[in-house]
Amino acid sequence: MPDLKKFLPPIPDSLKLQPRRAGTNPEPETALDNAQEAGKHAAGWIDERLQLSGAVRWALFRKVPRHDWTYTLGFSVMFAFLSQAVTGVFLATAYDPSTTNAYESIRQMTNEAFLGQFLRGMHRWGSTVMVILVFLHMAQTFFYGAYKYPRELNWVIGVVLLVLTMAMSFTGYLLPFDQRSYWATIVGVNINGTGPIVGPYLSDFLRAGPEFGATTLSRFYAIHMLLVPGAIGAMVGAHLWLVMRLGTTSPPWNKPRKKADA
C-alpha cells in the first residue's frame, strides 16, 4: 500500500498520531481503529488504480526558486476565474436568455431572490477584479522578463488568455439586457465590423446575422457561458502545465548563493 504520509503536510509533533507500542494491537480492534484504517485503505485503493501519488508528490514538493509576492498574481487570476465560474453557474440557474424575459429574470434575481443582488455583484465585480489581475500578471511577467527563453510559449498562451478574458467581459455585458448593455453592445459590435478582413464576419457571427435581432442574445449567452470559458479552461490548463514543467522564474535580481560548479 502506498504510504499516505507523502500526501500530507508536515504535521506538528503534538498532533501526530501516536505510534502503537510494539507488541500491542497488531490488528485494528475498536471502531476508532477501523475508522482510522478506512481512510488509508480508501486512499490506497484509489491510488493503486490511478497511480497519481508520484505526480502529486512531485507537483507539491518540487522546489521553486525563492520569489516575492508578485508571483501570486497568476494564481489570483485563476482564483478569480474560478469564482466567476461558480457564481456564473448560480446565475445561470435563474437567467432566461430570451429578449423578452432576460431583463425580467435579472430584475427578479436582483430585487426578489435571496442574496440575488449579492450574487450578481460578486459576478459583476469579480469580472472587474479578474481583468485588473490579468493586466497586473501580464505586467509582472513583462517587467521580470519571464517571457524569455524557455517560457516564450507560456507568454503566447497568456496573450490568448488576455483576449479571451476581454471577450468574456464584452459578451457578459449584454446579458442583463438593460439600456446600457444593449446600446453599448450595438456600438461595440459595429466597431468590430469596421475591422480589416475578419471584422464584418466577426460582427455577423456575434449578432447571429446581419442585424441585431432576437437570436443575438442567445448567441452572446452561448459564447459567454460555453465557448469562451471552455477555451479559457483549456488554455489555463496548458499555461499551468508549462509553468510546472519549466518552473517559475526567479526574480532577476536574485543570484545563486554559490556559483554553479559546472
Add this chain to the structure above:
Amino acid sequence: MNRAEKEEYLREYGQLKAEGEPFFPYSVAKDSIIAVVVMAIIITMSIVLGAELGPKADPTSTTYVPRPEWYFFFLFELLRIIKPPELVPLATIGVPTIGLILLFLLPFYDRGAERHPLRRPVATTAGIMVIFAMGYLTYMGAAAGSPNEIEMKAPSTLTGVALVEWEKGKTVVGQSGCLACHKIGENGNDGPGPQLTHVASKLPAQAIAQTLRNPTSPMPSFKNLEEQSPEKFRAMVSFLGQLN
C-alpha cells in the same frame, strides 16, 4: 539568446531552483493568503457597490448611455480622438490589432538574455509608456462628456433668434439620442444611420421634418414630439436644416 546564453541561463536557474523552497508549503501558503484577499475584495465590492440594473433595453429608445465597461474606455477613447474618417479603421482595429500582434510576438523579437528590468531600458521604458498611455486614455474616456452632447460651433452667420433656435435644436437632437446611430460633426456613432454632418446639403428642411415624422425602422418617429412640444420639433428641424 545564443546557445551559450541559454545554457548559462539553465545552469543558473537550476542552481536557484536547488536553493529554493518546496512548492508546498512555500508557494501554496502565499497563494492561499492571496486567494483570501481576492475573495474578500470581491465580496466587499459586491456588498458596497451592489449590482445595478438600468431600465429595460428598448431598441426604439431615444435616451441611453452607450457606455462600455470601464476597461474598454481606452479603446473608445482611441476612437474618439482619432477623428479623420480615413483614419477611423486604423483607430478601431488598426491600433489594437498592431498592439496585440506586438504583444503576441514579444518573446520572438525581444530575445536578449538580460532579464533585469533596469538593464533592459528599452523594454522597461516601452512598458511604462504603454501603461501610462492606457491609463491616460482610460481617464479621458471616463471624463469624456455625456454621449448625448454635440460639440459643434454655430455658424458665425447666425445671430439673435436664429442662433438661439440653432442652439436649442442642437440640445434637443443630442438629448433625443440621435448620436446612437448617426454621426454629427465629431460626435456620435457612424452607423447604422448615415452621417448627418452635412444632411442639409442633401435634404431640404422640409424633407428632414418628413423623415423625423416617418422614419425607416429602426429609427424612432418624432411625431409625438411634434404634437407635444412643437417648438422643440421646430428647433430640431431648423438645426438639422442648417447642417450644410
